[in-house]
Amino acid sequence: MALRLREIKLQLEEDEALLPARIAQLLGLKPTELHNLKLVRKGIDARRKSAILKVYTLEFEVADEMEILRRLADNPHLSLVESPVPFTPVVCAADRKVIVVGMGPAGLFAALTLRRSGAEVLLVERGRPVAERLEDIQSYWRGGSLNPHSNIQFGEGGAGTFSDGKLTTRINHPLVTEVLKCLVYFGAPEEILWQAKPHIGSDRLRKVLVRMRKKLQEDGVEIRFSTCLTGIEQTNGSLAGAILNGDHFEACDSLVLAIGHSARDTYRMLQQEQIALESKSFAIGLRVEHPLELINRIQYGLVSHPQLGAAEYSLAWQDKLAGRGVYSFCMCPGGVVVNASSEQGGVVVNGMSDFKRDANWSNSALVVTVGRDDFGSADPLAGVVFQRHWEERAFAAAGSTGAVPGQTLLGFLNGRSGDLKTSCQPAAVAADLGQVLPVAVTESLRRALPQFERRMRGFVGPEAMLLGVETRTSAPLRILRADGGCSVSLPGLFPAGEGAGYAGGIMSAAIDGIKAANHVTCHLNSF
Numbered sequence: 001m002a003l004r005l006r007e008i009k010l011q012l013e014e015d016e017a018l019l020p021a022r023i024a025q026l027l028g029l030k031p032t033e034l035h036n037l038k039l040v041r042k043g044i045d046a047r048r049k050s051a052i053l054k055v056y057t058l059e060f061e062v063a064d065e066m067e068i069l070r071r072l073a074d075n076p077h078l079s080l081v082e083s084p085v086p087f088t089p090v091v092c093a094a095d096r097k098v099i100v101v102g103m104g105p106a107g108l109f110a111a112l113t114l115r116r117s118g119a120e121v122l123l124v125e126r127g128r129p130v131a132e133r134l135e136d137i138q139s140y141w142r143g144g145s146l147n148p149h150s151n152i153q154f155g156e157g158g159a160g161t162f163s164d165g166k167l168t169t170r171i172n173h174p175l176v177t178e179v180l181k182c183l184v185y186f187g188a189p190e191e192i193l194w195q196a197k198p199h200i201g202s203d204r205l206r207k208v209l210v211r212m213r214k215k216l217q218e219d220g221v222e223i224r225f226s227t228c229l230t231g232i233e234q235t236n237g238s239l240a241g242a243i244l245n246g247d248h249f250e251a252c253d254s255l256v257l258a259i260g261h262s263a264r265d266t267y268r269m270l271q272q273e274q275i276a277l278e279s280k281s282f283a284i285g286l287r288v289e290h291p292l293e294l295i296n297r298i299q300y301g302l303v304s305h306p307q308l309g310a311a312e313y314s315l316a317w318q319d320k321l322a323g324r325g326v327y328s329f330c331m332c333p334g335g336v337v338v339n340a341s342s343e344q345g346g347v348v349v350n351g352m353s354d355f356k357r358d359a360n361w362s363n364s365a366l367v368v369t370v371g372r373d374d375f376g377s378a379d380p381l382a383g384v385v386f387q388r389h390w391e392e393r394a395f396a397a398a399g400s401t402g403a404v405p406g407q408t409l410l411g412f413l414n415g416r417s418g419d420l421k422t423s424c425q426p427a428a429v430a431a432d433l434g435q436v437l438p439v440a441v442t443e444s445l446r447r448a449l450p451q452f453e454r455r456m457r458g459f460v461g462p463e464a465m466l467l468g469v470e471t472r473t474s475a476p477l478r479i480l481r482a483d484g485g486c487s488v489s490l491p492g493l494f495p496a497g498e499g500a501g502y503a504g505g506i507m508s509a510a511i512d513g514i515k516a517a518n519h520v521t522c523h524l525n526s527f
Contacts, residue, residue, distance in 0.1 A: 001065050006077040008056040012307050019056060027068060035061040043196030049301030087178050089117040090521040098520055099242050100256040101229045104158020105506045106497025106513035107258035108212055111221055113517035121221045124244060126228040127155025130206045141426035146344055153262040153342035157209045160506045164332045164353040165200030167192055169507035179510045186211040201355025229266060232273050239492030254492045254520045258513060260499040261475040262342050264384050276480040276489045277380035280501055284390065285367035285445060286433060286468040287349045288409060289422055292334050295362045298458045310334035310357040317451045319444045324369045326448035329473055331364035333357045336423040337467050339404050346391030349404055349467050361423040365470040368441045383476025390436060394469045397431040405431035409464035413449055422465045433468050475501045485519030494520055
């Protein structure tokens with residue numbers, strides 16, 4: 001057995017070699033009585049900028065753990081480490097074929113799990129491999145044509161490939177550790193296992209994806225790129241197979257639908273196939289950008305420090321007047337803002353950071369919740385129509401060129417003019433951002449910004465820029481599924497991940513993919 005001790009604190013300049021002595025002091029032991037120390041978590045407490053602390057959680061062994069627990073029963077930070085239950089995939093019946101649609105985290109981890117279970121797996125992705133995908137994106141940013149199947153939303157790795165590679169999640173599940181260990185195995189930095197806010201970075205994540213793909217292929221998974229699910233074949237009310245690229249039928253026993261939150265044509269096809277869908281709320285808004293050093297100064301009281309990475313922030317405020325939440329989302333320290341469009345005639349923005357987070361700017365989405373009343377229709381696809389409308393408005397506001405409309409934050413807030421200085425790729429042009437969002441969203445943002453300034457002095461200032469629009473925060477609908485993970489409409493069809501409306505980010509999508517895989521094998525073993 002081992003013990004776990006949380007909230008072990010060191011000053012910013014103190015060396016981690018002091019940790020054993022600090023633990024021993026807290027427990028009334030000698031450092032030599034501690035064995036097999038293991039770093040579990042490391043974070044930063046910057047609430048007091050004059051005394052920033054490094055905060056640790058460690059596990060260790062002592063001669064008599066139970067005696068320590070009895071003696072220090074009033075210490076809320078000390079606990080016994082429970083032995084983890086190893087994850088074992090359900091063994092699949094022989095000669096069962098599963099098609100996994102989508103190579104985002106849900107699809108990749110579903111395919112890995114299914115192959116380990118013994119299923120025959122075909123993994124299809126509408127986009128291209130990550131290296132070719134990068135070329136397509138860069139070509140678009142240089143003024144080339146947008147590839148509707150290979151862009152920031154579509155391609156190997158899914159939408160998260162060109163973001164920050166964040167691995168934070170609000171869910172507390174044993175599979176979190178399994179997913180992190182798997183990513184490290186494929187080349188992610190080992191520190192994601194203990195960072196309080198782990199991230200891989202877009203540059204490192206691309207290399208991880210290539211290794212995952214090679215492993216899948218070595219294990220016998222067939223992978224087809226540039227292959228889009230365009231139909232579902234049913235026989236007597238059950239799944240018979242998939243229609244790929246319009247005319248190719250591929251038989252299967254089950255299908256994992258991990259399509260991502262931007263597969264609008266697939267949503268339409270599912271509706272036509274009478275697969276149960278429901279509209280759901282999400283959030284839209286703008287992306288705010290500040291100089292990296294400004295955010296560091298606000299959060300740390302320092303421009304930089306060798307013990308501190310680029311500063312992060314999280315903001316939230318409830319607009320009681322409108323009954324809407326306003327919050328920051330997908331904060332990218334030391335990153336860039338990018339045009340993340342996936343359709344001609346529309347503009348949608350996102351943030352992206354490399355592992356080092358050392359670019360000159362930091363950005364985050366500032367978004368407002370929207371729901372069915374805003375969409376104006378009970379149609380499950382009404383949220384998609386709503387997103388597209390405001391993306392098209394943003395495209396027009398930027399001159400219909402592929403550039404991104406932008407405005408200084410002060411200009412958006414009170415009409416003060418200022419130069420537009422931004423990292424945005426490929427370019428940003430000045431526009432009135434109040435015209436590219438619903439009036440209710442604009443008003444909530446304008447009411448929220450002074451509240452955010454009170455929490456982060458300097459957030460609202462002449463160096464802050466806004467770019468729009470941010471509409472792809474999550475799926476605009478949910479593909480309904482039963483308790484066993486299967487579609488309520490079609491046995492054998494298993495919606496999974498963010499695009500199905502059941503996850504929000506790399507970690508939760510990966511975990512949902514693993515769960516979907518186990519649901520599939522249980523389903524296949526039932527007949």
